[in-house]
Amino acid sequence: MAIPDHHLTEGERRVRSFHPHWRTLAGPFAALVLIAAASGAGLWLVPGSFEYAGYARIAICAVALALLTVWSFAPYLRWKNTGYVLTTHRLTISSGVLNKATDEIPMARITTVGSGQTLIERLLGSGTLTVESAGERGPLVLRDIPRVQEVRGELFRLLEDASDGEPDTDAARR
Incomplete structure (x- = not known):
C-alpha cells in the first residue's frame, strides 16, 4: 500500500497497513x-x-x-491514496493523488502516543491517533484511524521493543 516491501530495511517487517476509516467516504x-x-x-x-x-x-x-x-x-x-504503514522500525504516512507526500517517523523518535474517540467513532470503530516525536514539528494528529485502540496497542508494543532493542516476532507476524 504506502510503501512497497522492497523499501523495507533489513530485518524490518510490516506490522499493519491501512487507509483512513471508510466513514470518511x-x-x-x-x-x-x-x-x-x-x-x-x-x-x-x-x-x-x-x-x-x-x-x-x-x-x-x-x-x-x-x-x-x-x-x-x-x-x-x-482516501484511496492515503495510507498508513506500521513496521517494526517506523510509522509511515503517505498521501497525495498527483503529488505524493510521505512522512516517516522512526520508532526510536516517538515519545508519546495518544488516542481519542467520540461516541460515533466508538460505534464505528475509528478514532484519532496522536503521535509526538522528538522533533520540532509537534504532535502529528491522524484522524479517522480504523481500530484506533488496536493500532495504539501495536504502536506501544513496537515502542517497547524498539527501546529493548529486540523486535517482538508475534507482533510482527500480525
Whole structure:
C-alpha cells in the first residue's frame, strides 16, 4: 500500500497497513446519490418539445459530471491514496493523488502516543491517533484511524521493543 516491501530495511517487517476509516467516504457517497438523483430528475423533467432540449440535457450531464468529480471522485481518490504503514522500525504516512507526500517517523523518535474517540467513532470503530516525536514539528494528529485502540496497542508494543532493542516476532507476524 504506502510503501512497497522492497523499501523495507533489513530485518524490518510490516506490522499493519491501512487507509483512513471508510466513514470518511460517507459524505462523498451521499453526494454521489444526491447528484445522480437530481440529474436524473432534471433529465426527466426537460420537456421533449423544448427547442433546446438536447442542449439542456447535455448541460445537466456536464454539471452533474463536474459535481461528481469534485464532491465524490476526488475525495475517493484522496482516501484511496492515503495510507498508513506500521513496521517494526517506523510509522509511515503517505498521501497525495498527483503529488505524493510521505512522512516517516522512526520508532526510536516517538515519545508519546495518544488516542481519542467520540461516541460515533466508538460505534464505528475509528478514532484519532496522536503521535509526538522528538522533533520540532509537534504532535502529528491522524484522524479517522480504523481500530484506533488496536493500532495504539501495536504502536506501544513496537515502542517497547524498539527501546529493548529486540523486535517482538508475534507482533510482527500480525
